[in-house]
Amino acid sequence: MTPEDPLDLLRYKTEVKPTKRWMPLVSAADEKNDFYVQQNELIDGFLQSSQEERMEAEDHAENGGKVKLAVRASFVVNFCLFVIQLYAAISTGSLSLFATAADAFMDLVSSVIMLITSRMSTKPKPYQYPVGRRRAETMGVIMFCALMTTVAIQLIIESAKSLAAGKADSESLDIIPLICVGVAIFSKFCLFVYCYSLRRYPAAHVFFIDHRNDLAVNGFGLIMAVVGERFVWYLDPVGATCIALLILYSWVSEAFANMWLLIGKGAPREFINKCVYVTMTHDSRIQKVDTCRAYHVGQQYYVEVDIVMDKETRLQESHDVSQELQRKLEGLTGVERAFVHVDYEYLHDIHEEHRPIYDTSGPNPSIRSIVKKFFTLNNTALDGTQRV
Numbered sequence: 001m002t003p004e005d006p007l008d009l010l011r012y013k014t015e016v017k018p019t020k021r022w023m024p025l026v027s028a029a030d031e032k033n034d035f036y037v038q039q040n041e042l043i044d045g046f047l048q049s050s051q052e053e054r055m056e057a058e059d060h061a062e063n064g065g066k067v068k069l070a071v072r073a074s075f076v077v078n079f080c081l082f083v084i085q086l087y088a089a090i091s092t093g094s095l096s097l098f099a100t101a102a103d104a105f106m107d108l109v110s111s112v113i114m115l116i117t118s119r120m121s122t123k124p125k126p127y128q129y130p131v132g133r134r135r136a137e138t139m140g141v142i143m144f145c146a147l148m149t150t151v152a153i154q155l156i157i158e159s160a161k162s163l164a165a166g167k168a169d170s171e172s173l174d175i176i177p178l179i180c181v182g183v184a185i186f187s188k189f190c191l192f193v194y195c196y197s198l199r200r201y202p203a204a205h206v207f208f209i210d211h212r213n214d215l216a217v218n219g220f221g222l223i224m225a226v227v228g229e230r231f232v233w234y235l236d237p238v239g240a241t242c243i244a245l246l247i248l249y250s251w252v253s254e255a256f257a258n259m260w261l262l263i264g265k266g267a268p269r270e271f272i273n274k275c276v277y278v279t280m281t282h283d284s285r286i287q288k289v290d291t292c293r294a295y296h297v298g299q300q301y302y303v304e305v306d307i308v309m310d311k312e313t314r315l316q317e318s319h320d321v322s323q324e325l326q327r328k329l330e331g332l333t334g335v336e337r338a339f340v341h342v343d344y345e346y347l348h349d350i351h352e353e354h355r356p357i358y359d360t361s362g363p364n365p366s367i368r369s370i371v372k373k374f375f376t377l378n379n380t381a382l383d384g385t386q387r388v
Contacts, residue, residue: 009043045270063198063201067204070194070204071111071115074195074210075108077187078111079111081184082101082105085101085104085180085184085218086101086104088178102155104184107210113140117137117143120136131336134299135297137203137298141202142255145251145255148247149247149252149255152251153244153248155241155243158240159237163234163237178226189211206254216246217243220239221240223239224243260296261297262296262298265295265296267294267296275305275332276289276292278325278328278329279329282324283321285317286309287309289306290306290307290308297337301335301336302337303330303338303339305329306343306350307340308342308346309321309344318342321342326340
């Protein structure tokens, strides 16, 4: 055992062979190999936990500028593409191209929201917002999703109106609008590749999804516009409806994923195990780890740990141990705040710690008792008497 590995976990690491994930059939040997791969990754995560804060700072110094570039470049490109696609839609009169232009406009508005919220999250105001403004980025994603959902519903309505109206005379497609849409697709593909490499950052991740959707939307919209004009007229509004449904599904699912983070979704079991490991190996005066909770507050985690120390431990010692542990937990990747509580015994019910002082929960009154009470009160008011 060494100070870097106090529990001697390295002896449990097992040499494994690379797995072939593309194979459709998985044998028992492959499952065993996968188990050891996961175990090795878990051990490496435990042993590198003390270096995560330094690694995160280095990663931010290396990629922070790239994330800003991704957000700003997406805004500039979205503005230019909106102008190009609006021109293409007006020139052709295609409903599918109007769908892509509307999507580009919402991209532009949403880019402004992401620029504002990303800036807010990196500039905390400790007096107005004591715990920082990191959750502004998550709220920005949800607002982004709400706007994109709105435009998708509107496109479905317009497509239904077009189908109900029947075939209408439209201008023939020129080559210039089609070239404009092709430029839009190429630009979105370049941004998609760039944001894909930075997708672990929330701001870049939402633009990665947006550019991925836009590739499908613009490509499909272009095909439907050409086919609808040349061959079957109703393929244009049908294509616009399909585009709208794709946008709707993608952003509603993304909104729900971020909503659970704001509600307080629990952290993965592997992360909680890492927090327990850090707590156990922090100080020899910690006798037990009573409870360990980790849950989302936006993109980041809040961690709560209850430790047990000897009841004869001086207040100064218990304070120093818990404060150093808190600082160490907050150094883990993804942890925004950590709370360490010190106890001297572990036999109590952990659910009793947060029970309300005045428990108002009880059996709900029946409808019969409510009606009876209502008429009793009315009779009392009419008689002018008070019943005891």
